[in-house]
Amino acid sequence: MSITINHLTHIYNAGTTFEKKALDDVSLEIQDGEFIGLIGHTGSGKSTLIQHLNGLVAPTSGEILLNGENIHQDKNRLKEVRRRVGLVFQYPEHQLFEMTVYKDVAFGPTNLKFSEDKIRKNTISALEAVGLGEEYYDQSPFDLSGGQKRRTAIAGILAMEPEVLILDEPTAGLDPKGREEILSLIQEMHQKRKMTVILVSHSMEDVAKMAERIVVMHQGKVVMNGTPKEIFSCVEELEKMGLAAPQVSYVVRALREKGFPISPDIFTVEEAKNALLALLPHNS
Amino acid sequence: MKMVTAENVCYTYWKTVEQADGTSAQKEVNALCGVSLSIEKGSFTAILGHNGSGKSTFAKQINALLIPTEGTIWVDGMCTSEAGMLWEIRKKAGMVFQNPDNQLVATVVEEDVAFGPENLGMPPADIRKTVEDSLLRVGMTEYAKAAPSHLSGGQKQRIAIAGILAMKPDCIVLDEPTAMLDPGGRKEVMETLHRLNKQEGITIVLITHYMEEAVQADQVFVMDDGKLVLSGMPKEVFSQVKRLKGYGLDVPQVTELADALRQEGVDLPADILTVEEMVGALCRLQSTI
């Protein structure tokens, strides 16, 4: 499913002394099946932007088109929009409420008035997709570990059969093992199910590894939009906005200043290793 | 002089768990087993470990919020298990917690910073002086009259640090103070901590799971499953990339890159932690060709 954002502006508390322009004339095109990394520091407008994409927040001006259709055209179809554009919020604690993991995941499909049969089928397949087996079905979601809670929350969205998956900081606060699990889960959704994915993250390393295109937001505007290679070769601009490139980009930049013949668009450990091995003496 | 000395500290508690048949049972949890370590006065110490490794439980022992079920902890010579020393210990070794929202008490920044001194019964004039002084030391003077709910995460944590400073401690224990912050906030907090340590000689005990934050520490302890598994200078500890990953820790990209290159037979030192060190080492190698 393609998403088109046209001149989107959002102003909070319009007309009061607390007025704040959260989004300022944002236009963006997201193709079907793309993997987008959305970065920006706190208050850059990225959370407001993703909440517009499934109609949780209405634009002050501008429009959002899903497959060419304005999502606010028909208020009765907003629920359908929220089904198709699944949004997983940062803290699973904000949504888990049922007595059991199974019931919690079934909450979405039940709200959508799916048939009993389909609810069961979707719930089971969503739990399977996030790697929570039958032994978890009857557990209380509150007894799970941080990583498991997050997977339950993602399953709750997957059970609604979304075509687009938006995740807000899905790995924040997790340890490396938990983070790895969530990231490979997202990668699988993208590759096997051909889902369009928008990953909001502070972690440049994660975004660099996974996204096909990176969108950088700053003060309510989209300021950069390109492939990871393009974005991470602009270390200075990123730093000016209070962001950082992956550590490897800094090594590469410093090496180039010292005259190393190394390509400027390297930003993962694997790439750097291979490039450096070609340049350095080693015995293997 | 030692700020904190732990000798064979164990902490066991009983947890109620629901069983398959619906009844609940008591299960014994060994959160800490036989932890012995010592922390020098004026040092910057990092305690690393993944979630559930026991590092937060240990932090609470220093502040006497928890008392060892076995073994002993001394804070500046005061034993935490001894009744009567409680408030003196908490004054000596203040504690900052993970969630910035859940440790600020008052609706105005300066009132919050005053909370500790007020509890200690300081005279009003002294409180005003220490509050002003503490806000200055964390660089938050201009926010004295602001409401905490209007501040960013990093600013809230600096207020929490000021609230501890106002009690004039010799040591600050921070339990994952940056876990809920964005990169900007993390930087603010880390810079504040290093400044307090370097310029004022305050002992810092930082509990974290970010290895980057431990790179500049004087000594590092790694915990896993309630036990102390590694300790030493950052360079000694971080050169063991495989082991650290095994304990579920994040290894900085440069350290990982250096390790990967070493595996391929590149002659790099084992203790590379920063971009500068990496670049320096690579340049030296290059010039040997």
Added chain:
Amino acid sequence: MIRDITLGQYYPADSPIHGLDARIKLLLTFIYIVTLFFVNGLVGYVFVILSLAAVIRVSRVPLRFMLRGLKSIVLIIIFTGLINLFMTPGERVIFQWGFLTLTMEGVLFAFQMCLRLVLLIIGSSLLTLTTTPIQLTDAIETILKPFARFGVPAHEIAMVMTIALRFIPTLLDETDKIMKAQQARGADFDSGSLMERAKSLIPILVPLFISAFRRADELATAMESRCYRGGEGRTKMYVAKMKRKDYQAVLLGVVYIACIFALRYAVSAGIPFFV
């Protein structure tokens, strides 16, 4: 989103009223409300209205802010007016329709009751418009302190109020996030029968309560680690001191009470002009 609760309805301005000690303001407001029920006779009300108008003028708070407080209780005022209008027994009947009797006494009494209510609300909003909730909390604590020996938990009440003020914005923000997270899962909060709507609150309330309990637990630990052990032996950063203008305000208050009772005496003594 929601207006900042730490300011409540506070209207920031630099006026003598804003500068008064909150304890004095609280005390004077209390006196004002009590004496309001001793006022009778036209001259008495004119005196109260003029005094109130003078104080409002000095406070530099625009009148519309005062009137905003009335909006929420307009129904109560109308209801009180109607009840008194028709339920007051009297002899000077204006008209009669079925069981409804409208008397001159009724009209006067209803008018008086409504006027008292309006004056009461405006007077107390003057307090909240010129005093921050924090100042009020502190004032309540100091005023209640003498009663602590009778078992009134003065410090605890003030602490509870402070923590509530501190956490209301946080919890409102959290409620907003929870609602959005559930809406993203197709939850619907504003359609369906009453029963369905009540049920749709569960997915909001459960996460909110769990979070509130967790926050309470963590806050308690943090307070304990900052050496909190109840009100005993505690000092305050700012100790409110009575200043010259506070004494002047008290003096004015005394004069005001004297006037109210003098006017009341004049009415009951039947002095012609005051009846």
